[in-house]
Amino acid sequence: MxxxxxxxxxxxxxxxxxxxxxxxxxxxxxxxxxxxxxxxxxxxxxxxxxxxxxxxxxxxxxxxxxxxxxxxxxxxxxxxxxxxxxxxxxxxxxxxxxxxxxxxxxxxxxxxxxxxxxxxxxxxxxxxxxxxxxxxxxxxxxxxxxxxxxxFATAWHMLVTRARLRPGESVLVNSVGSGIGSAAVQVAKLAGAFVIGTSSRADKLEKAKELGLDVGIDYTSEKISEAVMRVTNDQGVDIVYEHVGGELFQEGLESLAKDGRLVTCGAHSGEVVPFDIIPFFRRQLSVIGSFVxxxxxxxxxxxxxxxxxxxxxxxxxxxxxxxxxxxxxxxxxxxxxxxxxxxxxxx
Ligand SMILES: [Zn+2]
Incomplete structure (x- = not known):
């Protein structure tokens, strides 16, 4: 063969x-x-x-x-x-x-x-x-x-099984143009979420809107956490769907609402990141690992x-x-x- x-x-x-x-x-x-x-x-x-x-x-x-x-x-x-x-x-x-x-x-x-x-x-x-x-x-x-x-099975496992996404919650999906990003937009929408997504390109954000994305953030022109706060009236999102690592992981933590949870399955842009414990416990946040x-x-x-x-x-x-x-x-x-x-x- x-x-x-x-x-x-x-x-x-x-x-x-x-x-x-x-x-x-x-x-x-x-x-x-x-x-x-x-x-x-x-x-x-x-x-x-x-x-x-x-x-x-x-x-x-x-x-x-x-x-x-x-x-x-x-x-x-x-x-x-x-x-x-x-x-x-x-x-x-x-x-x-x-x-x-x-x-x-x-x-x-x-x-x-x-x-x-x-x-x-x-x-x-x-x-x-x-x-x-x-x-x-x-x-x-x-x-x-x-x-x-x-x-799709990764997106389902992360959002539904691990992060326990509920209808009416808000989700931030990093890199909506990727395979698992474009899948997560659809799974989150199907589950009844308000879906915010990031990309470095306007055409990818437009395409993701055809799949259910509600609001797109071009992270080359706006800091993600600031854009999320603008879109959510300074509340933040209930769930961050993270698979990139590095700075996007940090931005994800800063984008969370109180009692929010960040679920992650990847870190190819940075596997080890600083972690500020004080806002983490005061805001009662969760970081959830997800594997396959x-x-x-x-x-x-x-x-x-x-x-x-x-x-x-x-x-x-x-x-x-x-x-x-x-x-x-x-x-x-x-x-x-x-x-x-x-x-x-x-x-
Ligand atoms: Zn076994």
């Missing part, structure tokens, strides 16, 4: 298209012909060796394959060759106290993560455990499924896409051999939504 490999950590020019042997599904596993996979900023951290996950070279990146089951390993039941599936990125144990209470993103004994502990989705084929499979329903294309999986999502949340988001309640945003699609162009586009931030690779050359 063809796969994108890096043999050393570094910039996008370390990515190579190579011919690798087809993986073999072991007991309880399936082989998936990958038709589509979305790019994630995590792939960049993995490739640069800064992800804090134990990744070794050579490595095939890519954390969210979508495709069709091509072969069944020994003892597999309930799945057929040809089934259209997305792969949940963690091979969870299914038995720890978190797995058995529907909190599998906290699994204490995960086998591996697709694209981190095992070969990833920038390839024509991957293997995974049946416990990782999520059916893609009719009405959701492979490309839409790839653009939905991590982006559950398979149930992926299934829910697929259903909401199928019924037209959520609209995955496809920025561009690329064949596998154009992986460098695709990655460079993602790192340029000059796009809106999700960038999709098509390893099988079809949708």
């Amino acid at each position: 063809q796969a994108v490999v890096f043999n050393e950590f570094g910039h996008s020019d370390v990515l190579r298209l190579e011919e690798l042997p087809d993986p073999e599904p072991g007991p309880g596993e399936v082989l998936v012909d990958v038709t589509a996979t979305a790019l994630n900023h995590l792939d960049v951290d993995v490739r640069e060796g800064t992800s804090r996950f134990p990744v070794e070279c050579p490595h095939v990146p890519g954390v969210e394959p979508v495709g069709r089951i091509a072969a069944l390993g020994e003892g597999v039941e309930g799945w057929q060759v040809g089934d259209r599936v997305a792969v949940y990125l963690i091979a969870t144990c299914g038995a720890c106290r978190y797995c058995v209470t529907g909190r599998e993103s906290l699994c204490t004994a995960p086998d591996w993560f697709v694209g981190m502990g095992s070969p990833g989705a920038y390839a024509e084929r991957v293997t995974c455990k049946t416990s990782q499979l999520v059916r893609v329903p009719d009405g959701v294309s492979d490309i839409e499924a790839a653009a939905t999986n991590i982006a 999502f559950t398979r149930e949340e992926v299934e829910l988001c697929f259903r909401l896409v199928a019924q037209g309640s959520l609209r995955p945003q496809i920025a561009a699609t690329f064949p596998l051999e154009k992986v460098k162009e695709a990655t460079d586009l993602m790192e340029s931030r000059d796009f809106f939504g999700k960038i999709i690779l098509l390893p099988g050359g079809r949708s």
Whole structure:
């Protein structure tokens, strides 16, 4: 099979298209012909060796394959060759106290993560455990499924599950043009929130308004926390949806209403920040960590896409051999939504 490999950590020019042997599904596993996979900023951290996950070279990146089951390993039941599936990125144990209470993103004994502990989705084929499979329903294309999986399930997990967003609350979404930003605008609107969003570009803010954004803030011309206070009559927002880190994390804290909560899942612009404890406790704020999502949340988001309640945003699609162009586009931030690779050359 063809796969994108890096043999050393570094910039996008370390990515190579190579011919690798087809993986073999072991007991309880399936082989998936990958038709589509979305790019994630995590792939960049993995490739640069800064992800804090134990990744070794050579490595095939890519954390969210979508495709069709091509072969069944020994003892597999309930799945057929040809089934259209997305792969949940963690091979969870299914038995720890978190797995058995529907909190599998906290699994204490995960086998591996697709694209981190095992070969990833920038390839024509991957293997995974049946416990990782999520059916893609009719009405959701492979490309839409790839653009939905991590982006929308992450947004759902952060806003609804972790931050417990309620109708009538206000939400600040940082970077509305990103995959998880454009997803969060839609999830927040669907949940009945007043949605404020940031971007460095007016055209991205306009596009986000088509998805439910109520007020856009261009952070190149106005300090975010000051703009939020202007828009909310000096009250601040109930929830800040944060995935950037660094200065935006600080601005997020300063944008919160009393009893507000900042929920975060990323920090590629700065992982360690100063933290002023006094206003934090006097204003009774909360900072909430969020890590991935559950398979149930992926299934829910697929259903909401199928019924037209959520609209995955496809920025561009690329064949596998154009992986460098695709990655460079993602790192340029000059796009809106999700960038999709098509390893099988079809949708
Ligand atoms: Zn577990």
